[in-house]
Amino acid sequence: MRPTTLLPLLLLLSLGCDASPGARWRQGWNLGGAPAIPATSPADHFASLRLQARGGGHAVIARNLLSGPVQVQLRGLDAPAPPHLLAANEERLLTWLPGNASGARLVLDAVPGDPAARPDAYRYQLPFRQAAIRVSQAFGGRFSHGDPQNLHAVDFPLPEGTPVQAARDGTVMQVIADSPGQGCLVRVLHGDGSIGLYAHLQSGGLQVRPGQRVQVGQVLARSGNTGRSSGPHLHFAVQANTGLALASVPFRMDSPNGELRFPREDR
Numbered sequence: 001m002r003p004t005t006l007l008p009l010l011l012l013l014s015l016g017c018d019a020s021p022g023a024r025w026r027q028g029w030n031l032g033g034a035p036a037i038p039a040t041s042p043a044d045h046f047a048s049l050r051l052q053a054r055g056g057g058h059a060v061i062a063r064n065l066l067s068g069p070v071q072v073q074l075r076g077l078d079a080p081a082p083p084h085l086l087a088a089n090e091e092r093l094l095t096w097l098p099g100n101a102s103g104a105r106l107v108l109d110a111v112p113g114d115p116a117a118r119p120d121a122y123r124y125q126l127p128f129r130q131a132a133i134r135v136s137q138a139f140g141g142r143f144s145h146g147d148p149q150n151l152h153a154v155d156f157p158l159p160e161g162t163p164v165q166a167a168r169d170g171t172v173m174q175v176i177a178d179s180p181g182q183g184c185l186v187r188v189l190h191g192d193g194s195i196g197l198y199a200h201l202q203s204g205g206l207q208v209r210p211g212q213r214v215q216v217g218q219v220l221a222r223s224g225n226t227g228r229s230s231g232p233h234l235h236f237a238v239q240a241n242t243g244l245a246l247a248s249v250p251f252r253m254d255s256p257n258g259e260l261r262f263p264r265e266d267r
Helices: none
Strands: 009-014 024-030 047-054 057-064 070-075 084-086 091-097 105-112 123-125 154-157 163-165 170-176 184-189 195-201 219-222 233-241 246-248 252-255 258-260
Touching: 047 070, 047 105, 057 070, 057 084, 057 105, 070 091, 084 091, 184 219, 195 219
Parallel strands: 123 252
Antiparallel strands: 009 024, 024 105, 047 057, 057 091, 070 084, 070 105, 154 233, 163 219, 170 184, 184 195, 195 233, 233 246, 252 258
């Protein structure tokens, strides 16, 4: 539903390193007529913030745009607001602003995942079959795997169009078909609350939709070279919300030839 009163929108999108799109973004409202910065597609984000005229003031409403939990926190108020955990596609009233709040600046921080989740010791399956197993960057890769979101990511060079398969059962949490900077990606929510990230996928090669249940080995998409990619490859990571922050976690992975080893490159 559109807000009754339209106000200028300031959207700040934080991107990650070369290998992976950012997993935290901020959206803000300026009350008082500041010029708006053009927003990117809502499909690139995790939650939306809108203001609705109500009772002589404005209701501040957050909506989860993902088919999985998203933690949000509203900033810019006199007192820090507590974080909220929104269920898949949930919309929630966060607060109400009186009519004399002109000039206030509200910012919504949003991070996918439940911070109470504890990733287990699951052995992931190789997310492709029709290509040789090669690794161009592993844990702590010096090129772009130094930040928390990508520290335990693995880059597999693959010919474009290689089928990319689910490494674990789960529910498709987010699908981005194409976005400047981020390219094509799929996020899958696992039973333990962790999130599998499959990035740099081929434009037009996506084969799943948000909310869809997938089984290990099921084709999600085709590998590509989209977004901030230095060459055709699949960027795979397992991530978890550590409390309004997304971090990659170490994982183990099996292949037809046995368990793969991903030594830390920064040691």
